[in-house]
Amino acid sequence: MCFKSQLSDPTGALASWSSNTSVNICSWHGVTCNSTRQPSRVTELDLESLQLTGIISPCIANLTFLERVHLPNNGLNGQIPPELGDLQMLRYLNLSSNSLDGDIPSSLGKSLARSSSLKVLKLGKNNFDGEIPPAVFNSSSLVRIDLQQNNFTGAIPQVPKIMLKLQYLNFMSNSLSGSIPTSLGNISSLLYLYLEGNNLIGAIPESLGHIPGLRALTLTTNRLSGEVPLSLYNTSTLIYLDVRHNLLVGRLPDNIGNLLPNIQTLILEDNKFEGKIPASLADCTSLEVLDLANNSFSGAIPPLGSLQNLVYMDFSLNHLEDPDWSFLSSVSNCTQLRNLHLMSNNISENFIPSIIGTIGNLSVLSLSGNRLSGPIPDSLGNLEQLTELYLRDNELNGSIPKSLGNCKNLQLLNFSHNSLDGSIPAELLKIPSLSEGLDLSHNKLSGVIPQEIGSLINLGVLNISNNRLSGQIPSTVGQCIVLESLRMEGNLLEGSIPQSFMNLKGIREMDLSRNNLSGEIPEILASLNDLQYLNLSFNDFSGVVPSTGVFANATEVSVQGNKRLCSGAPMIGLPLCSDNSKRTSKSLLLKILIPICALSAILLSCFFVVHLKRRRSKPSVQDFREQEKVSYEDIAKATNWFSTTNFVGSGSFGTVFKGTMAFDTNPIAIKVFNLNFHGALRSFYAECEAMRSIRHRNLVKIITSCSTIDPSGAEFKALIFQYMPNGSLDMWLHPKVHGYNNIKVLTLAQRINIAQDVSFALDYLHNQCVCPLVHCDLKPQNVLLDNDMTAHVSDFGLARFLCIDPSSATNSSTGLSGLKGSIGYIAPEYGMGGEISTEGDIYSFGVLLLEMFTGKQPIHEGFKNGMNLHSFVKSSFPDRIGEILDPNIMHEIAENNNQGDLIMQSCIVPLIKLGLLCSMELPKDRPEMGYVTDEIHAIRTSFSNNLSRDEK
Template structure:
């Protein structure tokens, strides 16, 4: 007989406790194993060329010690709470199994090369508060499922290729504090709900393709500190609500299509410290008590600066450069005693004298008033600015001498007074400035001997070109030695006594001879005769300098002649002599055009003309030649395609050199387009017309097709605009020229864009690979941005991006490619202006220098 026993009621609670206590370790173990398997799954589905995740192994049970993995501190249960594998060179698609780390609070996969879509499985990360997938190559839409991450505080998806609209559902994550989505391809409108998030401090949606207006509700947030909506296609005005924000400190709205007036409340904010605006400028800018930075640079503002700008008493940085502001420099600006970082009024149309009040800026570190139309003398009050480190006054019409008060500028590191009409002796006081690292006095009218101490002890730190009455005691300078000039001056009176009588006696003969020559010339030589005062040179001088035009001295062939290397008796360095073949159609016109252009232009990145020769050769034929500064490193063409010029072993250009060269060329074109009295269109920008000196500085050359522009933005009289005369170069010539379009600055921009693409890819626009109807621009555009490495010059990648340096790629290479594509657009109206290009490339170069020196670009 079998007896069944029912459990005693008093043992039931003990039994339950026993069952639970036995099953708990099993559950804990399951969760731990799930995290471990999720990490191994993640590793198995991605590429790790650097071996950054080598510590992640099946044989290693304690995954909390793996690279980038952080766990909780409890002994009872090991769970992954953070994963940081930023900047590890990882690539491939983000594995969906990452969603199995259910306890993770922080996930950072930024600065890698992940591609594909953001996995929707991230919705399982219910504990996550920090998600950073920035600076990768992700594409597709932002998943709606991210709204399930209700604890999310920081969402970083910037610098990818994400498309579609920003999900409205993101506003369900009510704890969001930072939304950083800049540099993508997002479209649609800005979700209105962002303005209702109670903790949102940072909203950066810049550099996308967002449309529509700025939601009025955006300004209802009481927590906003930083808002950047720049670089989109937003329309309408700035909502009053946004202007009334009680917490906003930084507002950036540049590069949109905003219209209307700026709400007055914006300029009465008690919290704003930095404002970036464009296309809008208020009549009254109010009293922003907390404003520390104000940026209006790189726009097209004109008129005068509002006088009450001087009311901003906390302002530390003011940048109004690269606009068209005119009138006199407002003295109110120089009364802002709080200015301590920088004041930049360069590249405008300011005229008249520099106010004496400039000496009030005693705390300022940098002043730039360059490239305006300022006249008069440099005020001595500038010597009060004893903390100045950078002073730029180049490209004006200043006269007089360097003030003695400059001896007080003990902190000055860079002083640029070039391209003015300053005169007198170079003062010895400059030798007392022990911090001075770079001094540019070029293209003025200084005279006499230069000092030999201080900064002048190193010729590489001083630029004195274009001062034809200077001499040096040191042969290291490209100046005549002072002993020679002194010897000449001793005999000056004797020479005059001889020359004057002879001149009187032969004047009639000279006039007759000139009449005969004019008849034989058939063309008026007025252009070359009216050029800058230069040393006369004969046919015999050139023939001797080139060893009778020996092929061994031939350095290049052009459309209208040949270029020889030679030595002239009055030059200490070799020169380049461009001899025109006047039998070629257009060669005389090209010579005249080049003379006309070179007589008006002076810039550090334009080839320097030394003299010219227009005479008759021994056979009675016309002879024309131009003598230039010789460039020992040849042309950019030779460096981009060395194998085609017999230089297969020549070293290749690094990324840093390519950035610097591109910036040099941009500066030159910006000068020609925007800083000449009459804008000059080069019409033939290509690698063979860019020459490189010993320090790899780029110089734009060959102005044989150049055209001055008149006030109505067409070619100036006497400069033909017909395409029969305008040859240009196939592959670089703007497409509108082929359809009868007028010559314009945007044509040069197109050529520059193609040139920049060639610098980055190493491929000519006429390469046989482009015979399928797709241009170099089309190929690069198709690969931009996530496949851009496929079309870049492999030599550049090997030299500078070895190992997948994602920071260089994101901060330097991709922005460079973007500028090149925007310059080489088919439609002229879609292209950038050279002033904006110069600004963009300057920023790219600064980012490169910071990264190269170990700094971090944010």
């Protein structure tokens, strides 16, 4: 009852536990007694999966005859009571799948050391941390140790030879470091060893291959290196070997089939193995799973038709060949095969043989990325069990076989990036199981979209973009009510958007751009609450653009290239819509105002004549600050009424237009704020406050501001800046992202100069202003380039003065919807609620510096599993830095034969090092901006001297 008092029992599972002495304790739920002893003693406590919460009371140790404690899959928290170590008769302890934390009590470890009864210790799937106490290995009776999925750190303890009975050891998914102790090989009784998901380094000990009865070994997802010891391949009892996601090298033994005759699962994925796949693998007749993906295996794939038990085979991402399809022909004998992956190998310029249709039980087939040619064989329609089919990134031609309609279990089909022609077969669109995705993009398909597309009521992703499809969008698309992504861009579609699209309630992404669609943009699109990206650009839409729903955020919608569209607000690069309803009421007003305006014009003309005579020259952009405040009409005229031809770009809170004022021919940049966005008004005031107080040659120059109302009576805010003709740094680093193909690339000298310009700007903001200013949103989009390619830092909408109390500051970036920058450039401490500081800007500068010299954005799609731009660069620094540099830089260095190595060592390596230092995870590890500026200046000087010597 004391044990129960510390628990919460929401389901009433312990209702039978009562202090009523008339009820026998041994009949309580989960309680087992030893009936042979008088009086009876509690020997087992079994309370699995009862949703119990609370702590394990030390009172449990008073049940001194306990032999079995089984409490998994509950919500127990707190620490293991040390008193558990006093249970001398305990032989089984299972506390897994709870929320327990802290260290394993030393008393429990000592109890293990002196215990001769405990056989099973299961503490997995909790939150234990600290080091694994060595005493865990000091019991001669333990048969099973399971500490998986915790937060244990440090090295795996050395194992004494006292472990005479241990058969199962599981340390998976912790944070263990160091190397695998060779002493694990001393556990001669071990059958199963799981060390997956840690931070283990070094080589696999040869001693593991000397464990006589080892059946399963999992070393997945560590940082192990070197070759797999031959002794491990020679463990004939092994049925399961998984070493994927490491840094292992070497070749497989030619006689591996003789060494591992009983192997059932062999997974070597994502390492650096090389050489040929041994033909003797065909002798591993018990194999069920064979995964050699993402290595450097080469040569022909050997025939493996004798593997009658094989269910899963993955040879993707290697350099393998099958010149005469002998391998694929042999695999047709593998009657149990369900998954066959051959993606991204060298099986080039081959037709897909029709024999592939005889692998009757095949469920997943991937032949993508092999430059396969010819037609898709009709025999694929014989694979009635097929659920996923991947043939993307090949050179296939001809039409899509109608026989695929026989694959009634198909869930995902990807034929993208080929040269397929003809129409989309209606039979394909009648497969009711298609749910994961249908991708036919980047082909030469023509004709109309069949009405049968509405049969795909379970489809989540539909991509038929970049083909030659014509006709109207079928209204039946609206029947695909589960659709989340719809891509139809780059076709010849015409007509209007069907009203049936209102049924696509779960749609998140829709791209209909680059077609011939017309009519008005239907208001129903604004009612799709989950829609996060909408691209209607380069069509022939007309009328008013809706202003609610997805249209309220300019960053989520693109409508450029529709010349007959207009907008009620100047936020998406469109002209303002005329209001015909006001013309009648305005006519009377005009009759009154025209005479007054005429008289005013005469007086103003006289004033300007006198004023202009006093001036020696025409007012320039630099003198513009002295002019009267500009009006809404001035800005509207300057931008040709916010025409698409004047549209420069859009940001988080507004749109930028290029313009020219009537009394000055120099171009200006006008940033119009969309005050419908939360935080836009505060951003306007923040930028005004910042720009009012700072002046520097590497900061964008503000000319004036405009704060008024527009013709509809709505509030209007705009800032006018000096125009930067060479756009943003982002446009130069990633021209294809912005739709540019012919833009000139940045030279190495320009990159160094830009890095210095930006560092000068930040040094000024941090160290030379009376009140230090943190930019909070440094990124390539906010670095603008003038005629001379001099860099100017812009966009101070999130800037923050450090000497102003955050609670009273009008420009506090913490108030802007919690924003403190842009994804990829935000300092890690901001994501954990840290205070804004100059170190945050330094982190952003470090990322920007790495991006400038690698050409990769910090949100690059290749960065997965916790990798970011910093770790990507660090993994190759400094010895392999040439492998990750922007190819344009490497080309420039290659052309400079005399000074290439010198430039690499004296300029590029120091700059990359500086980028890594600035983007360190901890703020205290980042250098101060003054130091950064000095270092870049020294690097630039060295670079200039090298070039001068080369010219001489």
